Amino acid sequence: MARPVRPARLRTLICVTALAVALTVLAAARAAAPEWVSGLAAPADSTAPVAAKPYMGYSTWSLESTNFPGYGGENWLTESHVLEQAGVLASKLKSHGYNYVNLDAGWNVDNGTNVSDGYARPTADPKMFPHGMKYIGDQLHKKGLKFGLHLAVGLYQHYYNNGNTPIYRAPCCTTKDVVSLAWDAVNSGGATTGYDVYANGSRAVTVTGTSATVSGVRPGTGHSFTVVAHDANGRSSAPGKAVAITTPAVGGPVAYEAEAATNTLGGNASLADCAACSGGKKVGSVGYSGSVAIHNVSVPVDGTYLMKIDYTDGSSGRTMVVTTGGTSSQVPLPGSNDNNWGRPKSITVPVHLKAGANTITFGNADDYASDADRVTP
Numbered sequence: 001m002a003r004p005v006r007p008a009r010l011r012t013l014i015c016v017t018a019l020a021v022a023l024t025v026l027a028a029a030r031a032a033a034p035e036w037v038s039g040l041a042a043p044a045d046s047t048a049p050v051a052a053k054p055y056m057g058y059s060t061w062s063l064e065s066t067n068f069p070g071y072g073g074e075n076w077l078t079e080s081h082v083l084e085q086a087g088v089l090a091s092k093l094k095s096h097g098y099n100y101v102n103l104d105a106g107w108n109v110d111n112g113t114n115v116s117d118g119y120a121r122p123t124a125d126p127k128m129f130p131h132g133m134k135y136i137g138d139q140l141h142k143k144g145l146k147f148g149l150h151l152a153v154g155l156y157q158h159y160y161n162n163g164n165t166p167i168y169r170a171p172c173c174t175t176k177d178v179v180s181l182a183w184d185a186v187n188s189g190g191a192t193t194g195y196d197v198y199a200n201g202s203r204a205v206t207v208t209g210t211s212a213t214v215s216g217v218r219p220g221t222g223h224s225f226t227v228v229a230h231d232a233n234g235r236s237s238a239p240g241k242a243v244a245i246t247t248p249a250v251g252g253p254v255a256y257e258a259e260a261a262t263n264t265l266g267g268n269a270s271l272a273d274c275a276a277c278s279g280g281k282k283v284g285s286v287g288y289s290g291s292v293a294i295h296n297v298s299v300p301v302d303g304t305y306l307m308k309i310d311y312t313d314g315s316s317g318r319t320m321v322v323t324t325g326g327t328s329s330q331v332p333l334p335g336s337n338d339n340n341w342g343r344p345k346s347i348t349v350p351v352h353l354k355a356g357a358n359t360i361t362f363g364n365a366d367d368y369a370s371d372a373d374r375v376t377p
Contacts, residue, residue, distance in 0.1 A: 057100025057145070058089050064104060067338050077106045079129045083139055090143040101140050102148035107133070119168040120159035120175070122151060163252050173215045175252075179223065179245075182211040186229035186237055196228045198239070219250045220300035245350075246303025248377070253308075256294050258283040258362070258372035266291035266363070274312060277344050277373045282312060283362075284341075284371045286320070291363030292372050299353045299377060307351045307360075309333070310373035314341040320369045323361040324351050333370045344373050353377060 066072045086101050108115045108122040117123050124133050137147040160175050167173040186192050197205045197212045204214045224244045229237040259271050259281040267289025274282040283292040313335035320331045331349050362372050
């Protein structure tokens, strides 16, 4: 029996952000009971296992994030180091089920700058990975291992280029008028032959894989996307849960600094120097009585926007309470766990904003929170 397609994970190139909303929607869909398509047989054994087997293997982050002498940081993540660790995994642990090698963040970073091609697609740092990612994958597969690669969903902001970056294999389209979508493959027990992507109720494109690009979207407007799977027998799944998003105004998203003089600091919150942060400063001591209200965050129309939060957190992670329009939500922010409070990180969350100026407040009345750098809705 075909399950409904899992909700589309949007990579909105217009927003130039990593769509964490997709992960939120996806998690909610996984928690819900499946809706079966009428007329198809249910699985014979519907008893759920106690727990699914986790992915087992090695992630480079364990050595990237440490400050132990000789390890850690961008310079540690190299082709030779990855293959060296993979050799140990294959010879010592693969027989026990550990067969995944995951390259975490940093493989496409050169001295703090993201490396991309002319279409703003991430590419490997040629100094650290001279043979590229395909070579790494081929070497891992020869050892009987599986290859995982960390990639932030969406487009790095500085490669948005005011909406002028061309889209690969999409003539006449640039980053100002394209939405990219990705989703999990449907699990029907049979062969899925393709997927129909619907935009605002109308079929926009049909693809055989689990990603698609929808062109012709207008800036400053709301869009709703769903995905339907189909097989060789003409059967279709129920639509995946709709994902709604409002695109930014013409010209792309605008960043708002937390340390701007027009904002309001509450309690113990204070400005702090941060060389790597946008503008060279951030707002620290957020949490308990400390808060920062970012004023005059402007959007063209009412809607749900994907807001990128830039922050720093050298702990194991903290929870930021984000309030806008009288509605508060808790946003867990991962930390680096190395006591480095000067290295910015980012996450993207959905927020509902009204047309015109908005105030977005960051804090946590019950606990310490991360330091705030800037927001980009």
